[in-house]
Amino acid sequence: MKILYYVKMFFFKHFEKVVACVSVMLISVTMFQGISTMSFDGKSGSESGSDSITDSAVCVRSVSTSSGKKIVKGKKSNKKKSKQKTKKNLKSKKKSKSKKSKKSKTKKKTNTDKTKNNKEKNRLNSAELKPKEFLNGKDEKILKKHLNKIIDDDMSNYKKAKTCYDYLINNTYYAYGGWGNAIESVLEKGFGTCTEYSYVYMAMMKYLGFNAKTVDGSTAMAAGGYGYHMWTEVKLNGNTYVFDPQVEDDMTNGKINYYRFCKTYSEVSGSYIK
Secondary structure: OHHHHHHHHHHHHOHHHHHHHHHHHHHHHHHHHHHHHHHHHHHHHHHHOHHHHHHHHHOOEEEEOOOOOEEEEOHHHHHHHHHHHHHHHHHHHHHHHHHHHHHHHHHHHHHHHHHHOHHHHHHHHOOOOOOOOOOOHHHHHHHHHHHHHHOOOOOOHHHHHHHHHHHHHHHOEEOOOOOOOHHHHHHHHOEEOHHHHHHHHHHHHHHHOOEEEEEEEEEEOOOOOEEEEEEEEEEEOOEEEEEOHHHHHHHOOOOOOOOOEEEOOOOOOOOEEO
């Protein structure tokens, strides 16, 4: 009984303090529950909302702090984007420059090719053509058939002479057995020696109107010294020029370089002895 008496007396004396302690305990419990629910919601939001995170990295947002200042977020991502753009721009500029340089190189090549052939073009195009027929029967029919196949009246003198030159080289291989019937051997069967090459080219040039003839003598050999040879000469405005499709054929490796096409003897010095 005495214990209950002292408890009552203590409760009445310290009533306000007890009430205050109880209220504090209740407030602390509610606050703890609120914090736990907030932390759980935050985790679920971050796990389920990856799209919102990426969007926030792109956008610029301002958050007010307790001091009243504003912190701007998202500047780093913008800097990265600007750096990536500048890198792309630099790469595209480099590519355009390389393309331009390649184009300029190809232009230079074509220009050098044009200037390389200017002499031959001028020599041939300045000549007056006087066609001359001197073959008979079968040989004439064969020659005209092949000329009509590759030559047009609208072609320049240079184009005609070059087309016949290319035609012999591209369609003839070196072999014996054609002499005595050179036209048929070269144009129909596709073989011949220097004698047949030069004779057929001379005939083609004469029928087109050039002042052409065959010449025999010696030519420089790849192994050294000189060997018997026959080639074609064409006179253009009083000057003599060498045309040698058979030697050109030997020198050709997938591409005709025209080393023996419409050249003066001084331009091929040491190559021929008449």
